[in-house]
Amino acid sequence: MRHLLSIEDLTRDDIERILDRAAAFEEVSHRDIKKVPALRGRTVLNLFYEASTRTRSSFELAAKRLSADVVNFAASGSSVEKGESLKDTVLTLTAHSPDAIVIRTPYAGAAALVAGWTTAAIVNAGDGKHEHPTQALLDVHTLRQKLGSLEGRSIWIVGDVAHSRVARSNILAFQLMGADVTVCGPPTLIPRGIEALGCAVRYDLGDLREADVVYALRMQRERMDQHFVPSLREYAAQYQINGRRLGPRQVLMHPGPVNRGVELSGEVVDSPQAVITMQVKSGVVVRMAVLYEVLAGARDERSVPRPTEPQLA
């Protein structure tokens, strides 16, 4: 695989191959010296146009554990603030010959666009509200560890689906792995037409008990300013996953960072059903596997430069 741009591009075989390798990297994380020489001499560039501590440091750790050199390029304090375009930034950074660029931007399709401007492998670390494929992969990895298989499992994704790239990637990835997905949230935050992705849609938590896995999304405070819901209080009353709603055999997931008391009550965050820290751990090994996949997995294709015109669909 040359780039990881979206879950939509992947097959179930692709996901299984990447996650089997991630499982192999788990062993490395338990060593005293948590490093293998797989990507020695390779350069991974983190290009983040949005504030992100978790994802960026997870990618940084993953690259370092594979012995790659890592350069972090944050949009703040850089030429971007001086008005440089995305394309010029990418062309400038490409002059340093990075082997991979991990990119996060607030714009859908930006990672795919960048892939046409550079010879580096592109890993999408979030493009607007479109996709966040490594989050979905680490969530599948976590569930495979926890449940064995996703086949036939019912997974509810609860919250602000409209503004969530995590939701979109996870709907696709969970279904690809054989799970049944239901999205649930306020009608103002469920995008029109989302059923076309194959998921069921609910507007209340009445049947939450049928879920094997409850995946809560972060409720962003800026959505409150846009009046998508009347108040956080009302949101919590309708959609908060708490001890009363979460069953003892249900697995609870969240992409972090958690708003305690909003989408999750404190008690469930700290409950044994929650696998939130396990997700963070999975993040490093899955991103190791992704970087390995795009940098060591398909060496033959990588010398072919791509044209610079935006590509037609």
Next chain:
Amino acid sequence: MTPHESPRRGPASGVRLVCAPASPADLLLRHVHALDPRTGLDGLHDVLVRGGEIAEIGAAGMLTAPAGAETVDGDGRHLFPAFVDPHVHLRTPGQEHKEDLETGTRAAAAGGYCAVVAMPNTAPVVDSGPILGALLDAAAREARVPVGFMPAITRGLAGRELTEMAELRALGAAGFTDDGRPVADAGVFRRALQYQRLCGGVLALHEEDPALSGTGAMHEGVVSALLGVAGIPSVSESTMIARDCALAEYEQARIHIQHLSARESVAVIAAAKARGVAVTCEASPHHLTMTDEDVRGLDPRRKMNPPLRSEEDRQALVEGLRSGVIDCIATDHAPHARDEKEVPFEQAPMGTTGLETAFAAVFTDLVVPGHLALELVVEKLTAGLGLLGLFVPAIAAGERANLVLVDLDAEWVVGESGYESRSKNCCFAGRTLRGRVLLTLAAGAVAYRERSTILSVPAQVTSSEGRSLR
């Protein structure tokens, strides 16, 4: 109102369509399949143009070129009345890095157009007499085909105060529009409708409710849900059209709805027309041939406002042309510089170029597969300026030569040989289309000639006098 007038300042009344002086054509178009849906002309003919006027239409092979006239062997290729476009963006003044009067009208001529009307959302906005006057003067130097200008309805397109519409009209305004945005305030819009009784001029309307469009960047539907791109719902357009039809009906005013995109809008206009509202409307080649499925790759060249909508919407527009609800095809030619469009989809400005591809796109996607008759498409491509009270080009003896010669069998790849427009943001780029414009006559002069168009007699040196536009 006169159809054409001198590039020199005309009388202070009437719409002005202005272009640079050019030699009146003297040429014989032999063996052309002349088709004019309004006169019923449809067959092989020789058409003689003398001094910029259609002098004679004869049976094929029967006319001979007089001395000094050039002969073009049509070889059975189609001759239509040249197209007109009531809705283009020529970006002058202030945005000449995207387009100017010369490049924009060159693109028009290359697409088979003999006249276009430019929108006022420039920098500065065309909202005062001096700016309009300067534009008309510039067009008289630079425009390859006649250009009319529609100044703004409200100053600065801000939607609050009316422009000095009577003065603008006296200077030759082709109508008024705030294109690019709606006149959101119903009270302001109502005053513009009332003021029309004084100054005339069709109000051309870009219809959307800003509160419903929000930050949307594409059609709200299955594809936007999949891509996570904020959607512009169809009802953003149709509810505003309903409001404006009701207001126009109440004030007995004349309005024209620009670039219809949604099936709900077609239904609203059909109902308004049925009860006698003086409303006309247009649809663009891209809305007639493409859908939001074509936006899946997030190619910024396919970002426009209104957005490409669903297949059902596209079909409703095609049916609207057939039924007559939609009066004309207009391109909304909207050039943007390469670096402006080479950004992520959500950041990119709205708009696609369209003058050079309009006929071929509609012909390839709608006429060749049998969805629309060729005569209907020619009628809709030549109707737009008549709706504004200007003129309708025709193939008839005594008419000024506004003609386009087209090879319906020629295939070409959009963008492969570049564009006449300064900008390259064409949503059809890379597509193979059928139907190539070979020759365009606008206001009596040759405005475009495809390089391969073979002439049996080389062009003669013609007099240096300017085109005698009537």
